[in-house]
Amino acid sequence: EPEVTQTPSHQVTQMGQEVILRCVPISNHLYFYWYRQILGQKVEFLVSFYNNEISEKSEIFDDQFSVERPDGSNFTLKIRSTKLEDSAMYFCASSGGDRGLSNYGYTFGSGTRLTVV
Amino acid sequence: DQQVKQNSPSLSVQEGRISILNCDYTNSMFDYFLWYKKYPAEGPTFLISISSIKDKNEDGRFTVFLNKSAKHLSLHIVPSQPGDSAVYFCAATTTYNFGNEKLTFGTGTRLTIIP
Numbered sequence: 001e002p003e004v005t006q007t008p009s010h011q012v013t014q015m016g017q018e019v020i021l022r023c024v025p026i027s028n029h030l031y032f033y034w035y036r037q038i039l040g041q042k043v044e045f046l047v048s049f050y051n052n053e054i055s056e057k058s059e060i061f062d063d064q065f066s067v068e069r070p071d072g073s074n075f076t077l078k079i080r081s082t083k084l085e086d087s088a089m090y091f092c093a094s095s096g097g098d099r100g101l102s103n104y105g106y107t108f109g110s111g112t113r114l115t116v117v
Numbered sequence: 118d119q120q121v122k123q124n125s126p127s128l129s130v131q132e133g134r135i136s137i138l139n140c141d142y143t144n145s146m147f148d149y150f151l152w153y154k155k156y157p158a159e160g161p162t163f164l165i166s167i168s169s170i171k172d173k174n175e176d177g178r179f180t181v182f183l184n185k186s187a188k189h190l191s192l193h194i195v196p197s198q199p200g201d202s203a204v205y206f207c208a209a210t211t212t213y214n215f216g217n218e219k220l221t222f223g224t225g226t227r228l229t230i231i232p
Contacts, residue, residue, distance in 0.1 A: 004160070006160075009158075031217055031218075033219075035220075041224070042206070042222045042223060042224045042225060043161065043206060043208075043220075043222040044222070045219050045220060045221065048217050048219055050217055055217050056217065056219055089158075091160050091161070093160075095218065106151075106163065106218065106220070107163070108153075108160035108161045108162070109160050110158070110159050110160045111158070111159070111160050113158070
């Protein structure tokens with residue numbers, strides 16, 4: 001079964017440093033997403049991306065965050081200057097918009113645990 | 118602004134019995150609902166979904182019921198098995214924006230199946 005792959009699985013960074021979280025979505029998917037889950041809290045939407053541009057973003061996704069699809073396969077989330085409160089699990093997801101599938105083909109990766117110290 | 122709520126943070130059920138997980142929503146624009154199962158350090162795994170034009174959807178041991186007037190849905194697992202122990206998230210979306218379905222998640226219910 002096709003998978004969404006995220007690297008690294010765990011990243012530790014110092015406050016103020018830049019981090020890039022990487023994702024390889026399912027190859028024929030067109031829509032890409034980042035979500036995050038702070039420990040013990042709910043999964044929250046950050047941003048959606050389609051046709052090489054952001055289609056929607058949440059209040060969390062401020063100027064410190066950016067996304068990019070640098071080539072045909074990778075989808076990255078960059079945090080320019082990390083804060084302690086950015087510590088969370090970050091999940092990438094992709095979908096093909098196929099309404100024939102019961103989950104719209106909406107598939108999550110296994111996440112990157114970001115720890116800011 | 119909690120548009121999707123799961124009021125029970127945890128639930129324990131004997132193996133073989135029925136597990137019922139509940140979810141309430143406030144946004145009338147939501148027209149598609151999904152249940153995800155999540156293990157620690159893993160991404161959410163899709164379980165079952167339901168469109169707002171239906172009131173029930175069944176897939177094996179999993180059934181989701183939707184009560185639109187009450188803005189309430191529930192997930193029934195019968196019979197419950199030890200492998201069902203996980204955190205279950207309810208999620209909702211509006212499908213007007215084709216393919217760009219932002220999911221709004223509830224806070225999750227930790228289900229523990231007691232052998």
